[in-house]
Amino acid sequence: MxxxxxxxxxxxxxxxxxxxxxxxxxxxxxxxxxxxxxxxxxxxxxxxxxxxxxxxxxGLPLELVLGWAEFRGLRVAVEPGVFVPRRRTEFLVERALAHVPDASVVVDLCCGSGAVGAALAAALGPVELHAADIEPAAVRCARRNLREAGGHVHAGDLFEALPVDLRGRVDILAANVPYVPTDEVGLLPAEAREHEPLLALDGGTDGLDVLRRVVTQAPGWLAPGGCLLIETSERQAPAAVEAFIRGGLRARLAVSGEWFAHVVIGTMS
Known part of the structure; x- marks a missing residue:
């Protein structure tokens, strides 16, 4: 050519x-x-x-025009109907690697394109990698992105999608849940509002509905020394930390000024 x-x-x-x-x-x-x-x-x-x-x-997002998004040095395939990974979420990956640098079992929950799982696998080397999403387009896209890492991508609602033999074995449980309050979805940029699935954006009345569901069940899936990481907003961070504590986890908030990113990290009490 x-x-x-x-x-x-x-x-x-x-x-x-x-x-x-x-x-x-x-x-x-x-x-x-x-x-x-x-x-x-x-x-x-x-x-x-x-x-x-x-x-x-x-008005089509650049990533959907190109068919890929850059995420932690990777080209992650994206397609219409799939949440486009944000660069600030790289901070969640960095915190996960810092907390469990020798992780052998990784779960990317609410995986969307599978960008978080792909980035973790690229950094960790051979791992048992699982990802799950309720959106069929996301599952299809994540399977493309995680094939090289040998990842298993499951369709379903949160933990219901995962194999039961993962219970008590997960070292890194990354959940990039939706956290936009319902009344504020209409205020999002048109690129997100018009081209990304509502389920990947709308977090309920205060934006923390899905986070609470994940936190409630997470302790039963974490391995000793494992951690749960969820991205949230600055405004929601105090309530998110409280939800982790109520769910039986020790919680701390990690903040990146560079990316304006807020990640709650939970470990077993």
Whole structure:
């Protein structure tokens, strides 16, 4: 395939980096130059380039335009109907690795694309990796992303999806649960609100409904020395910590100023 610059696309198609940047900037893309480079690299023909730019300027998230999201140095496949992993969630992965650096059994609950599980497996080496989600599109996507790591991806509601023989054996239980309060879902950026599944965003009245469900059952699944990690918001952090304590876990809050990330870490009392 010749380089993109050698193509002579139709007059109506983006024909250069400058025109792609201009189209993206006109659509309000803050990082138009960076996005243009990624889109230009992804396009294989002039028509495909025109289509990718059109999809982006009409509001499709860049990750869905490209078909992948960057997460802790990995290219994680994403597709429509799947929650796009946020870079701030890399902090959850870092805290998990710091807490249990020799983990051998890992569970990625509410896995979405499986980005957290993939990142943990990449850092830990060979592990017994399980992931679960209730969304069929997420399960399909996670199976693609976790195949190389030998991960097992299960369809179902939280712990109901997991094999019962995992009980008492999980070293790292990462649960990137939805935590947006129901009344605030409508305030999310359009890219999330219009293109990601509601179940992956809506955390109930105060945003902590799913977190409480996970915390209540987590102690029965953790191995000695294992930990539960859940991302939350700054405002919800005190209530999230209290929920961990009520669930029978020792809890502490880890905060990253760089990523503005808040992760509650729970261990057995």
């Amino acid at each position: 010749p380089p993109l610059s050698s193509f002579t696309p139709p007059f109506s198609s983006p024909s250069s980096r400058a025109s792609v940047v201009a189209a993206l900037r006109g659509a309000g893309c803050v990082f138009a130059e960076d996005e243009a480079e990624l889109i230009l690299a992804a396009a294989r023909t002039p028509d495909e380039l025109a289509d990718l730019v059109d999809r982006r300027v009409t």
